[in-house]
Amino acid sequence: MADHTISFAIAETGATATAAVPTGSLLVEALQKAGVEVTQPCGGQGRCGRCIVQVTDGSVRRRSSLRLSQEDIAQGYALACQSVVEGDLQVVIPLQEKIARRLTTDRIAAEVRVPEGYEFAWSQTIRRYSLSLSPPSMDDQTDDWSRLQTALRTQANIGRVNCSIALLRRIGSVLRESDWNVTAILDAAASEAGGPARLIDLRPGLGSEQDPLWSAAVDIGTTTVTVWLVDLISGQVKAQVAEYNGQIARGEDVVSRIIYASKNGGADEMQGLVVNTINALIELACRRVKARPEQVVKAAVVGNSTMTHLLLKIPAASIRLSPFITAVNHPPLMTAGEIGLNLCPDATVDCLPGVASYVGADITAGVLSSGVSTTEEVTLFLDVGTNGEMVLGNRDWMVTCACSAGPAFEGAGVVDGMRATEGAIEEVWVNNESYEPTYRVIGGGKPRGICGSGLISLLAEMFLTGVLDKAGNVNVDLKTRRVREGDHGGEYVVAWGAETEHGRDIVITHVDIDNLLRAKAAIYAGFTILANQVGVPLESVAKMLIGGSFGKYINVEKAVQIGLLPDMPWERFEFLGNTAIRGAYYALLSQQSRERVADIARRMTYIELSADNTFYEAFMSAMFLPHTDMSRFPAVEAALRKT
């Protein structure tokens, strides 16, 4: 076979490179041959979109155009991992920043208010002091470390201070380079408990009191890692960035990642992948505010228990196996250097405490930021991601549990399911006479599939119009081409091939519906068990708070109609977005909030659903639309009567 010449132009640096490859090669292979690095967090499966390039001359055969819009394709954009070379090509590698912006959720950086009453000097355990030392002489041969300790004692009233060997190695040169005028950063957390303060960094020069002092809140989601860069002096969030968790390429859910990490070398790899993701995000956030990662002196980290174990390379196998035990719910304070984070090496890294194997620090942080633990009213808090974790309680008591809802609402396990990105059907309406659907597509182009909110509204509409019965069976006797017998039972056609981007029908099958019913039943059964446990009827819950990006887009009415959320007046529902990172941010800022998270973790009573003998019954009762017990869903009953 003849070789083709592929010329690359790298927008970031202005550099060019060439490679010769035979017909049939993937573009990503040509890139590798040309020595051009491209990131592939999804492992080259066309899912993450990070290897996007623009073909400016010549054309490629596309194996998959997931993640690309018609417009993208028209402009020559292609995923290198999915593009087959069939001739000479001119290819541009776009600016990395531009790619990141296309993909990540930081397009809309939410305004975050600094908590009321925040003051660096009072709320923080981090201290910063400008110190002028008298230089040594033949008459004063005090060693550098004692000299610094004396300055801290006399100029900053720090009685006892500790220091790592690595930092000790640098002290002498910093003192001498800066002519004995330095800025010391310390963590005083331990000194309040009678221990010594800890020196985090020593920087040359005296600086100004207004100079920012950088820290980071980190939320390690199974799917997405989010970082907020925070100035501890003002308390303000100065940058928000997010990116897929690099571990995705080694398993989509926590169980498959635990299995991978248990293999030889797997734990090292898993830790490396998430550490790289965090480091890249910190780097990106720092670039935005013109800071350097080594200036970041503190981090507060949340994540589900598996994510925390994998970050710390602590064996996670026992999380997966009965009786489902974590090695540690509340890791000790550590330093960035200990786990390989590219911050200041002695930066304090505070992994917030979780409750159990499936209720992690993301939930305790969510409880903090959502206010469940301080309100008088009985509140139900739900965080839906790959799993659904929920908390019922108020300032006096809290019970919590986790349901393995599975990723159906993230579009997985559903034939035409997809994430909530361009081309996803996000809302559906079904005509109750013609059974013809109308839908809205993210980005406005032709549909490629259905995302979570679309699936919820589709199910609800099908049920209310009689396309589905209570048990979720498609009524194939309806007089419409939209319902038909598929390979796996009855199915409903949402979009005909002629209207879709890929030319195939977009359908929802019996198996899809069953998966969705299982997911919603697991979540609703969780609510039921929590309410039964404390003897509080679900309908008496004063507030229902929903965290996670999932909640941001769903239509409450539809979610209630399928029995995913309890039937309550709509004003009781509140969508809070990422409550986990917000909780991490609060704990990062204030020692009082930090202690409140620990208190929350201690106070929450965890209910292991697999050990609860009423769960199965509650689950089976919720496997109907909206539920076997219609008295729980009066508003849905009313709506059914209307249609």
Next chain:
Amino acid sequence: MADHTISFAIAETGATATAAVPTGSLLVEALQKAGVEVTQPCGGQGRCGRCIVQVTDGSVRRRSSLRLSQEDIAQGYALACQSVVEGDLQVVIPLQEKIARRLTTDRIAAEVRVPEGYEFAWSQTIRRYSLSLSPPSMDDQTDDWSRLQTALRTQANIGRVNCSIALLRRIGSVLRESDWNVTAILDAAASEAGGPARLIDLRPGLGSEQDPLWSAAVDIGTTTVTVWLVDLISGQVKAQVAEYNGQIARGEDVVSRIIYASKNGGADEMQGLVVNTINALIELACRRVKARPEQVVKAAVVGNSTMTHLLLKIPAASIRLSPFITAVNHPPLMTAGEIGLNLCPDATVDCLPGVASYVGADITAGVLSSGVSTTEEVTLFLDVGTNGEMVLGNRDWMVTCACSAGPAFEGAGVVDGMRATEGAIEEVWVNNESYEPTYRVIGGGKPRGICGSGLISLLAEMFLTGVLDKAGNVNVDLKTRRVREGDHGGEYVVAWGAETEHGRDIVITHVDIDNLLRAKAAIYAGFTILANQVGVPLESVAKMLIGGSFGKYINVEKAVQIGLLPDMPWERFEFLGNTAIRGAYYALLSQQSRERVADIARRMTYIELSADNTFYEAFMSAMFLPHTDMSRFPAVEAALRKT
């Protein structure tokens, strides 16, 4: 040139190897070619003797036979680095252990008494507890780390405990492997100051209270590293081992090592060399008591300030340059893992505090073990190695200084000087009429040179018999062939070539005498300055304690006669051997002793001789035999009158 076949048999493993090398190759090159590793701490200069091999067939040309006795040579022993190949050879690599025993000072393992009143439970900060945990279940899903903390609280009364990430990673498997019966080792040092205790190790099984619990006292000398392996339960020293400091190959004295460490990569290399030396010694000591290095849970380390800095890879350059400042005199507690020691990774490593650039932890430890800091009587303590450090004081006050005496008394800087090993003239007598010498040789064979004690006795005898005048000049007008004009002034022949092992005359030259005078004058001037500083006449000192291996062999009378030691009744002198390792041992065993070392370091007043304007005068006054002021040496005056 024809190649010769060299066959090696390795006694340690029973393995064999062969190499073909041309005439003129060194045996060490043949070893390298054959892939046989030999250690060469002296860098291949024939000084350390570690590359000794036995030629069983064929013969080699010896460049140098330093370190070998006639008997050794007769048996075919040769130093690989000094042996030139001239034909086929059969060579045996002896057991490493055998070589070590030939060389190191552990041939005579001194009986060390456990300090009175030592009791593990009361004297130690290390704790050991056998714990039985209740296993987790669906009804008790407490995480492993909390479960262990609960057991420590309820079964061992340990309120707060901290743990490294590395150890956290192992806890789950240790608990499960041992069926939830474990032994926890903790360091409670910080908990007495209000901080948490620190978990050092978690071992499967419950064990017995009598099982040994291993720890190590380490003395890093510039020349020799000494390790005592100590059972913390009984307090007994169970093994004593010593070996040349691997750094010797990169410089004999502290100044040249600081310079080497300041070069690119030098600090890493220096740390690696001494860490390897310590690890090898720990390994050897553990093998003797059938323990494993990872069972060692605590170490107390002493050494001069440069040795401590190089061990911790802390830049030492400022030690060498005026105003001679250490980066740190009292390093924080650290763990073995932090500095690469192959003990239990979380073993507590306690580097004892020093006082100044040239008065290190070896001296504070020496003051502890010699009792200077607790006695009522005014005591003078001297530790002579490559430098001479001294302390004058009692329980109420102490002053200290260091003299750069140089290594003359270790045989360096003296034409026929050598260390106190086989073939060294260790004592000399000169006939006061014929000026003919008589001498005693270590090992009883032919002499190869003169060691420190030999040089002291030689100087004293030459002075008393009039071969030398007060200023140290050789009286070349004497009627004896023994005195003659050499290349560098007058010299005295101690042994004729016919009597010596190498066939050359053994002489002491004018330059040698000058070097020795400088060394002794520096030390005596140090005594003078200390005494002047506190207004105590030297002759009123009640006790003179001498530490270091140097002291073990010298003749006090002769040392006084040359003015190295002050003229006092002999019963006031006491030789204590290695006071540094003994002090480390005491501090290792008892927290009270450990605190006393810190107190000693704080209390000692350091006098920098180079900043003292009376030092030069005191030094010049001491550049005579025994001193310009003969009234200071009444006993010597009396002896002179007798001869």
